[in-house]
Amino acid sequence: MFYSLSFARVAIAQEPEPPEEVLTEDRKLPQLVWKDSWNRIGAIDYVVIGVGGGMALTAALLQPIHKEPSIVVKFDESVRDSISQGSTQSRYRARDTSDVTLSLLVTWPLFIDALVTGYWYREAPDVAYNMALIDAQAIAITAGIQGITNTLVSRERPYGRDCGGALSNDLYDCDGSKRYRSFFSGHSSLAFTGAGLICTHHLKLDLIGNSFADAASCGIALGAAATTATLRVLGDVHYATDVITGSLFGLAVGVLVPMLHYSFGEDESDPAAKNASTFQLSFVPFGAGVGLVGTY
Amino acid sequence: MRTFFATLFCAGAVSGAVFCAVFCAGTARAQDTNTSTTSTSTTPSALDKLSEQLLTGTSTDAGMDVTVTGNRGVLAPRGWSMGRERAFFALAVDLGYLYLRPRLSLGYGKPHAQWIGIDANPIFSGGGIGGYGGVRAALPFVDVRFGARGYYSFERSFLDAQDEFDRLALAVRTDEHSTYLTWETELTTTIAIGPGELSALASVSSIQGVPEGKYVYEETLHIIVKPPWVWRARAGYSLLFPIRGARSSIGLVLDTLYVPGRNQDVWRGGVVFRVAISQQLEVRGTFIATIENSDTIGILGGDFTELGLRWRWATGMEDGD
Numbered sequence: 212m213f214y215s216l217s218f219a220r221v222a223i224a225q226e227p228e229p230p231e232e233v234l235t236e237d238r239k240l241p242q243l244v245w246k247d248s249w250n251r252i253g254a255i256d257y258v259v260i261g262v263g264g265g266m267a268l269t270a271a272l273l274q275p276i277h278k279e280p281s282i283v284v285k286f287d288e289s290v291r292d293s294i295s296q297g298s299t300q301s302r303y304r305a306r307d308t309s310d311v312t313l314s315l316l317v318t319w320p321l322f323i324d325a326l327v328t329g330y331w332y333r334e335a336p337d338v339a340y341n342m343a344l345i346d347a348q349a350i351a352i353t354a355g356i357q358g359i360t361n362t363l364v365s366r367e368r369p370y371g372r373d374c375g376g377a378l379s380n381d382l383y384d385c386d387g388s389k390r391y392r393s394f395f396s397g398h399s400s401l402a403f404t405g406a407g408l409i410c411t412h413h414l415k416l417d418l419i420g421n422s423f424a425d426a427a428s429c430g431i432a433l434g435a436a437a438t439t440a441t442l443r444v445l446g447d448v449h450y451a452t453d454v455i456t457g458s459l460f461g462l463a464v465g466v467l468v469p470m471l472h473y474s475f476g477e478d479e480s481d482p483a484a485k486n487a488s489t490f491q492l493s494f495v496p497f498g499a500g501v502g503l504v505g506t507y
Numbered sequence: 508m509r510t511f512f513a514t515l516f517c518a519g520a521v522s523g524a525v526f527c528a529v530f531c532a533g534t535a536r537a538q539d540t541n542t543s544t545t546s547t548s549t550t551p552s553a554l555d556k557l558s559e560q561l562l563t564g565t566s567t568d569a570g571m572d573v574t575v576t577g578n579r580g581v582l583a584p585r586g587w588s589m590g591r592e593r594a595f596f597a598l599a600v601d602l603g604y605l606y607l608r609p610r611l612s613l614g615y616g617k618p619h620a621q622w623i624g625i626d627a628n629p630i631f632s633g634g635g636i637g638g639y640g641g642v643r644a645a646l647p648f649v650d651v652r653f654g655a656r657g658y659y660s661f662e663r664s665f666l667d668a669q670d671e672f673d674r675l676a677l678a679v680r681t682d683e684h685s686t687y688l689t690w691e692t693e694l695t696t697t698i699a700i701g702p703g704e705l706s707a708l709a710s711v712s713s714i715q716g717v718p719e720g721k722y723v724y725e726e727t728l729h730i731i732v733k734p735p736w737v738w739r740a741r742a743g744y745s746l747l748f749p750i751r752g753a754r755s756s757i758g759l760v761l762d763t764l765y766v767p768g769r770n771q772d773v774w775r776g777g778v779v780f781r782v783a784i785s786q787q788l789e790v791r792g793t794f795i796a797t798i799e800n801s802d803t804i805g806i807l808g809g810d811f812t813e814l815g816l817r818w819r820w821a822t823g824m825e826d827g828d
Contacts, residue, residue, distance in 0.1 A: 300803070303674040307806040311813065314604040318814040322790045326816070331784045383662045383680045 240420040243335035250472045252344040260344070263351025270358025275365035275391035280372065287450035291369055294445060299378070302370075305446035312439045313398050316405035316432065320346040324412050328419065338416070341472065346408050349468040353404040353461050357397050366393040370447045396449045399440040399457030400464075406436035407465020415473050436461075587786065587819070588620040588647075595622070595822045603815035606632040614643070618821035621647055626654065634726060635660040641691075650695045658726055660685045665721040672731050672802040677724055685723050687716040687734075700744075703758065708741040722769075729810055731802055733768030743779070754783045762795060762810075774798040775809055789817045 245251065297305070321343055329339035367390060370378060374385035384390060410429035412418055419425050440454040449457075597618035601608040608631070614624015623644045630637040641654015664681040666672065693710035713735040717723045722733050730737065745758025762775040777795030784790065795810040802808060 300674050303678065304805045307674075311806060314813045317604045322814050322816055326784055326788070327782050327790055331782065379679070381680050382675075382678050384678060386680055387662075 243333040243338050245337045252341050256348055260348050260351045263355035266355030267358040270362045273362050274388050277365045278391050281366040287452055290451040302446045305442045309398050309439050309442035312435050313402050316402045320405055320408040345469050345472055349404050349464050353400050353464045357400045361392040364394045365391045367391050368393040368448050394453050396443055396453045396457035398443050399454040400461035402436040402439040403458045403461030404465035406432035407462045411466050411469040592616050593823055597821035599819045601817050619819050653692045656689045663724055665723055674804050687714050687723055689714050703746040706743050710739045712737040730764050732766050736767050738765040756781050773800045787819050791815050
């Protein structure tokens with residue numbers, strides 16, 4: 212097991228009962244507002260989005276700096292030998308499925324959480340605007356850094372060693388720069404960035420207004436991201452270390468970027484902020500692996 | 508036998524929709540309470556008269572997305588069917604992961620609702636680039652378009668002829684990338700029934716530019732074709748959720764495609780949904796999987812345009828149109 216996740220509600224700080232006038236007319240959900248103590252999207256954030264997007268596009272156009280068989284890592288070999296036993300047809304099916312799950316995880320924070328839930332359902336255009344740009348910022352950072360890294364590292368994908376043997380050299384996958392872009396996994400990093408964004412927005416903002424639904428959204432998103440990462444190994448397009456690195460990096464970006472806008476800007480003199488529930492993540496030993504614990 | 512039923516379904520879908528539309532035209536217009544009744548003109552326009560003589564139907568976005576159907580009169584964001592008829596320039600942009608499809612329209616009528624004119628749109632995706640151009644008549648209950656779509660694929664080549672294809676066949680590279688032109692005619696219609704609406708679509712496509720003896724994977728239809736012909740029909744039913752003014756819907760659709768050159772028919776089914784956030788902005792989702800296909804090409808044989816965003820604009824909006 213690469214990772215496990217558990218959430219424990221260690222301390223629940225009760226929000227003071229909101230005055231009746233802020234409740235919407237036709238439902239009991241409190242109004243969703245962007246607090247003054249939070250960091251709004253500003254000029255620097257637009258610059259980051261532009262730079263990240265530019266880096267990603269540049270990396271996609273550049274060729275990998277070298278195209279040689281990569282160094283063998285024992286752990287990767289043992290994982291590949293144990294799980295990548297499917298036929299070529301099943302491997303392509305795994306890759307195609309990972310494309311679908313990735314597209315959902317990248318678009319969900321923007322289109323569903325920000326636009327549908329934040330803007331339309333909660334009637335909070337200001338919050339939705341900031342959410343959408345925070346999402347774009349996180350995705351741009353992940354895409355940019357991942358793109359430049361895989362161009363510089365130029366690690367050969369696991370199926371590459373089969374090109375000219377079990378796989379024909381006439382495949383697009385064998386002939387082209389994509390053969391040498393294994394480290395680290397773009398699908399895994401972007402999927403976990405999306406999952407991190409979904410978790411942070413839902414748990415910090417109580418986005419749906421139902422704690423079970425918000426927590427379930429986070430759990431489902433993390434499960435989908437883990438599935439995406441696993442499918443990339445099953446599809447023989449990445450080694451285990453590629454997807455582990457990508458997953459951890461993507462999750463870190465997906466959590467830290469929104470938290471830089473949310474809790475790191477909390478006003479310590481604000482009594483409500485002191486009593487408000489805080490959201491924290493930490494890594495802890497968990498059996499033979501590592502666990503990620505969130506408290507709120 | 509499958510070919511017979513596929514052909515029968517295609518013919519039946521169109522014929523049934525035409526018959527029901529003519530029969531229900533007057534009732535459907537009276538029951539269409541989601542369409543704005545305000546108008547700056549009390550005299551029926553030329554388009555209104557034409558539409559009364561034709562069918563109840565629907566507008567589609569098939570010039571950009573062949574898999575989408577929607578009743579402009581019911582599902583369209585409020586506002587587009589309001590206002591005055593005029594000459595206009597309109598823009599609709601589809602954005603998703605990973606594609607961008609801006610569509611430019613030039614015509615007369617009510618943009619994005621009832622109009623006649625021309626469409627053009629470039630297509631940018633992770634798999635290739637292309638463009639579409641054609642003429643269109645979008646009437647209150649029927650939408651007809653005719654045009655051509657060119658496409659250049661980054662990572663697909665033409666296919667050697669064979670009876671069946673697997674997923675690996677689509678990954679083989681030859682000397683040339685698959686590049687083709689698809690001529691297409693499409694008719695869509697929608698009938699309001701109960702809490703939702705029944706929609707139907709029929710199209711015929713002719714694929715050109717493929718070398719003799721070769722097959723091609725048509726990127727928009729998601730099917731391997733022995734050129735030139737492909738027939739397609741779709742039927743679906745969507746439940747409408749007019750929550751707080753937004754016209755949202757979720758529905759089930761069933762697709763069938765037939766390639767005469769290969770004597771092959773394909774069946775697909777799935778879910779489509781729309782959440783109209785404002786007059787200009789809409790979130791859409793399409794998840795259609797393969798039910799039956801002699802080719803084992805997996806997800807590439809379905810239609811997973813996943814989550815997408817559509818933004819619309821037109822000249823004259825600032826005048827309240």
